[in-house]
Every structure is written in C-alpha cells, then in structure tokens.
Amino acid sequence: MRQEVIVSSGRAVATDMNMWADGPSFKYHRFSFALTKRLMDLSFALLCLPIMLVLAFGIFVANPIWNPGKLFFRQRRMGRHGKPFTMWKFRTMLDNGAAVRDANAPLDADRITSLGRLLRRSKLDELPNILNILTGDMSLIGPRPDAFEHATEYALSVPRYRKRFTVRPGITGLAQVRGGYADNLRSVRRKARYDSFYIRNRSILLELSIIFATIGVVLSGFGQR
Numbered sequence: 001m002r003q004e005v006i007v008s009s010g011r012a013v014a015t016d017m018n019m020w021a022d023g024p025s026f027k028y029h030r031f032s033f034a035l036t037k038r039l040m041d042l043s044f045a046l047l048c049l050p051i052m053l054v055l056a057f058g059i060f061v062a063n064p065i066w067n068p069g070k071l072f073f074r075q076r077r078m079g080r081h082g083k084p085f086t087m088w089k090f091r092t093m094l095d096n097g098a099a100v101r102d103a104n105a106p107l108d109a110d111r112i113t114s115l116g117r118l119l120r121r122s123k124l125d126e127l128p129n130i131l132n133i134l135t136g137d138m139s140l141i142g143p144r145p146d147a148f149e150h151a152t153e154y155a156l157s158v159p160r161y162r163k164r165f166t167v168r169p170g171i172t173g174l175a176q177v178r179g180g181y182a183d184n185l186r187s188v189r190r191k192a193r194y195d196s197f198y199i200r201n202r203s204i205l206l207e208l209s210i211i212f213a214t215i216g217v218v219l220s221g222f223g224q225r
Helices: 024-066 114-122 129-134 148-155 161-166 174-179 185-200 204-220
Strands: 002-006 012-016 072-078 084-090 139-141 170-172
Touching (some): 024 114, 024 129, 024 204, 072 148, 161 185, 174 185
Antiparallel strands (some): 002 012
C-alpha cells in the first residue's frame, strides 16, 4: 500500500506504508510493539515533566543575562505521514535571524548564546519535546524531525528520506547516536540511511540500545552544534 503525502511545493511524495507483512502474527507483533512503545513514551514524558518545569524556571531566571529573549523556541516540523506540527525546544540562539534557514545553509553558530551552548551540549534544549510526546506528535525514539521546508526539499531529492514519514519522529534516534548532527546534504543522506535501517528493524531491543547510546552521546557531547 502506498500513501500520498502532499508537501508545501504542491507536489505529491509517495511513501511506502507497507512496512510490515500482512500475516496475523505480524499484525499482532506490530500492535504489541506500538503499544509498548507508546507506553514507554508516555512514562518517559511524565517522569521528565517535573524536571522540565524546574529547568524552565532556572532558564527563565538566567535568560536576561546569558540568553536574552524568549524562553521557548517553536518551529514547524514535518511529522508522521508528512503532516506539519509545532515542535517545542528551549531557545538557544539570539532571536535575530531568519525563522528557517536555507536547507543547505550552515548553522548560524555565531547566534548561539553562552547559555544556549551549554543547553545544546547537554541536549537539555530538547527536553520540551516531551510536550510533543504527550500530544502524540513525537516519540522518544525515531527519526529526528526536520523543519517542514527542509523536509519538503529533502523528500524530493534524498534517497530513502520519505520512509521517515511512516513513523513518529523522535527526540533521539539511530541517526543521532551514530551519525551526529546533520548540517549538509551529505550528512542528510547518511541520516536517511540510518533512519531507513531503524524503520526496517524496529524492536524494543533496538529502542533500548538507542536510549543507552543516547546517554553516551549526552555525556560525550558527540554531534553537538
């Protein structure tokens, strides 16, 4: 079965939705995995919610000195089935640039604040993503969602990229722990290969291995920007 995903350019992108066999055992496996994964997501989000609130208060107090501007950063990202959603993060950059940079433009590193650099290195800037987990737009593990405009362009030019739309995007994923930050077309192609592998081989064991690998990434600062 194939599903048409309409992107902002007005062109349709077909995504392969037949990721699982149709036999009864596979249907049960799919349901069992999806239910377990969702319960893991909700448990994680609820456990982290008090931490996020405490951290938000601390950042709010520190912002006037080390991170002038709004507390949160919101951006339209492309999610499951190509649908847009608003992703929440703690703001780490000066609010004086374009809302969305060009898909192939380098990161505006000069706009990262001193507090923002600390948040990025520790990955704490992504903690508000738990709000997106609670609303069902994201999962703990999955392909990291790109800005809607970037995803529109990549879906039409990067092999395997469209497979990402068959699952919920994640706070962390195989591409993040293996490939690091993707800031150019070559790294986006690498990210799409990792994401494609994850989607084909989804399992609770793989989810857990990515969680443990993410802890190592946070401690080492791998792939930070």
